[in-house]
Amino acid sequence: MRTDRQIAQSLLESAGITIDGPNDYDMQVHNEELYSRVLRQGAIGLGESYMDGWWDVPKLDQFFEKIIGVDLDEKIKGDWGILLKASLGIILNAGRKSKAFQVGQAHYDIGNDLYHAMLDKRLVYTCGYWKDASNLDQSQDAKLDLVCKKIGLKKGQTVLDIGSGWGSFIKFAAEKYGAKTTGVTVSIEQKKLADELNKNLPATTILEDYRDINQKFDHVVSLGMFEHVGYKNYRTYMKVAHKALNDNGLFLLHTIGGNNSTHSTDPWLGKYIFPNSMIPSIQQISKSIEGLFVMEDWHNFGPDYDKTLMQWYKNFEKNWNKLSVNYDERFHRMWRYYLLQSAAGFRARKLQLWQIVLSKNNVSDVYKSIR
Numbered sequence: 255m256r257t258d259r260q261i262a263q264s265l266l267e268s269a270g271i272t273i274d275g276p277n278d279y280d281m282q283v284h285n286e287e288l289y290s291r292v293l294r295q296g297a298i299g300l301g302e303s304y305m306d307g308w309w310d311v312p313k314l315d316q317f318f319e320k321i322i323g324v325d326l327d328e329k330i331k332g333d334w335g336i337l338l339k340a341s342l343g344i345i346l347n348a349g350r351k352s353k354a355f356q357v358g359q360a361h362y363d364i365g366n367d368l369y370h371a372m373l374d375k376r377l378v379y380t381c382g383y384w385k386d387a388s389n390l391d392q393s394q395d396a397k398l399d400l401v402c403k404k405i406g407l408k409k410g411q412t413v414l415d416i417g418s419g420w421g422s423f424i425k426f427a428a429e430k431y432g433a434k435t436t437g438v439t440v441s442i443e444q445k446k447l448a449d450e451l452n453k454n455l456p457a458t459t460i461l462e463d464y465r466d467i468n469q470k471f472d473h474v475v476s477l478g479m480f481e482h483v484g485y486k487n488y489r490t491y492m493k494v495a496h497k498a499l500n501d502n503g504l505f506l507l508h509t510i511g512g513n514n515s516t517h518s519t520d521p522w523l524g525k526y527i528f529p530n531s532m533i534p535s536i537q538q539i540s541k542s543i544e545g546l547f548v549m550e551d552w553h554n555f556g557p558d559y560d561k562t563l564m565q566w567y568k569n570f571e572k573n574w575n576k577l578s579v580n581y582d583e584r585f586h587r588m589w590r591y592y593l594l595q596s597a598a599g600f601r602a603r604k605l606q607l608w609q610i611v612l613s614k615n616n617v618s619d620v621y622k623s624i625r
Contacts, residue, residue, distance in 0.1 A: 258289035269320040279316035283309050301522035305587045314590065315564070318598030365580060366447055368589075369420070371573035372566045377420040377447075380478035380508060381559040381607045385625070390565045393558070398426040401475055403624050404551070404611050405504040407431045411472040414438070414498055416464050417479020421448030424457040436469070438462050464494055473503045480509040484532050485517055488542035496546045501614050504621075505547065509534060510559070511606040527592045533605065547612035550621040556606035563597035 256264075263273050272280045285308040292299040303309060311317040369377055374394045382393025383400050401423065407413060409432035415423045418437020421444075427433040435457045439445055448459040464479075474495050483491045495505050515535040518524075524531060543549065570577075570593065574586060581589075599605040611621065 258293055259286070261293060262289040265326060266321075269324045269326050271317065271320055278313035279311060279320055281309050281311055281317065285309070297520050297522045298525065301526065301588075301591055304591050305584050307587070315567075315594040315597045315601070318595045319601050322598050322602040322604050366420075366443055367580060368570075368577060371577055372570045376422040376426065378422040379419050381510075381555070382562045382565075383555065384558045384561050385555075390562070390569075393562065394422070395426075398423055399430070400624065401477065401506055401508065401609070402427055402431050402433075404609065405473040405475065405506050407433055407473060410434070412436070412470075413473040413475060414467070414469070414471040416467070416474065416476040416495065417482070418444075418448065418459055419478075420444050421452050421457060421459050423475065423477055424448075424459070425452050425455060428452070428455040428457040436460065436471070438464060438467060464491065467494055467498050469498060470500055471498055471503065472500050474499045474505040475508070476506070477508040478510070480507060481531050481533060482528065483534075484530060485515075485534065485538055488534065488538055492542045492546050495612075496614070499614060503614070504550070505612040507539075507608070507610045507612065509539075509608055509610075511535065511539070511554075511556075511608045513604060513606070523592070523595075526588055539608075539610065543612060546614075548615045549610065550613050551609075551611040551623045553609040553623070553625065554606050555609075556600050556603065559605070559607045560597050560600040563593050563600070567593040567597070 259273070266273060266281065270279075271277075274280065274282055285303070288303050288308045291303055291308075295302070369379065373379060374382075374390045376391075376394055376398070378394040378398065381397065382390060383397035384393045385396065387393035387396050405413070407427060412434045413424075413427055413436075415435065415437040418424055418439050419441075421437055424435035424437045425448075427435050433456075435455075437448065437457070437459045439448070439459060439461060440463060442461065445459045445461045448457075452459070464483075476495070480488075480491065495507075499505050510533055512533040512535050515537050516533065519528070519531050519533070540549075567590065570589060578586070596605075600607070613621070
């Protein structure tokens with residue numbers, strides 16, 4: 255019978271990884287109990303053992319790129335922990351309204367100092383647009399401007415941002431386009447900072463669940479929030495956006511997307527980073543908009559998220575010394591794991607970044623795609 259180490263080595267070798275090997279993507283093991291822990295606990299065991307310092311990799315993003323690229327998780331059978339997580343996601347409806355504020359408390363309320371250190375000057379916590387950009391600030395300005403252009407935003411128009419974060423888009427649209435903007439968030443800390451940053455602008459942030467929106471707007475956008483909705487609520491979400499949108503307006507959905515339909519999230523990410531999160535597929539999105547919207551444009555620039563995440567990682571590590579006053583080393587390893595695993599998912603093309611423009615079929619002119 256093969257030992258746990260031999261089983262683990264065989265699995266890693268299928269991805270081109272050698273235990274204690276010489277390459278930057280090879281796993282360096284510090285605790286021999288790692289193998290049984292990972293084989294028993296799956297994604298949770300792998301992530302938590304890294305947080306505990308049981309193993310390291312010089313280039314963690316390259317390690318994950320290799321693992322994700324060969325679908326190594328599909329080769330691991332009998333992982334009852336993952337099966338249970340998937341089953342619970344289906345049964346419990348992780349994105350239901352009673353849990354709407356959990357991700358705000360667990361992720362976005364961690365501390366504004368962390369996000370100031372990691373993100374661009376506008377605190378944009380979504381993928382940048384790197385087509386003509388040479389740094390993070392430029393990529394995020396370009397992304398916000400791209401959104402405004404895609405919806406044809408004009409001075410004096412009203413626009414809603416569902417999941418508005420620290421108010422980066424509503425601030426940009428108010429400053430650069432003269433729009434009257436409203437954002438909704440489930441994060442107390444985000445609203446507090448957004449109110450401070452936008453106090454002299456027609457840019458208002460409301461603390462509420464998206465299902466409580468009851469106003470009408472010329473345009474609606476949602477940048478990086480749909481991942482928190484959950485597949486059981488996609489149709490409800492689209493009905494909310496449809497109701498909030500004026501008949502001749504446009505709705506732009508900016509979301510991470512997956513190549514396959516799923517009903518759960520990575521167990522480690524769900525536990526430590528994004529509670530109740532879920533990545534939608536093309537099929538799930540298309541089903542949710544059927545009979546409500548006309549799909550005017552579908553733009554994929556997923557590789558840009560790899561660049562964005564790697565820049566966030568560089569900023570995070572560069573500023574770790576001052577952040578370490580408020581965060582311990584286990585958090586340091588957890589956050590690094592999150593950023594580099596995510597970057598690898600986009601690099602391996604298992605994750606995408608979609609901007610989808612939707613109308614109510616009342617747009618007078620033929621929509622022209624903007625890149």
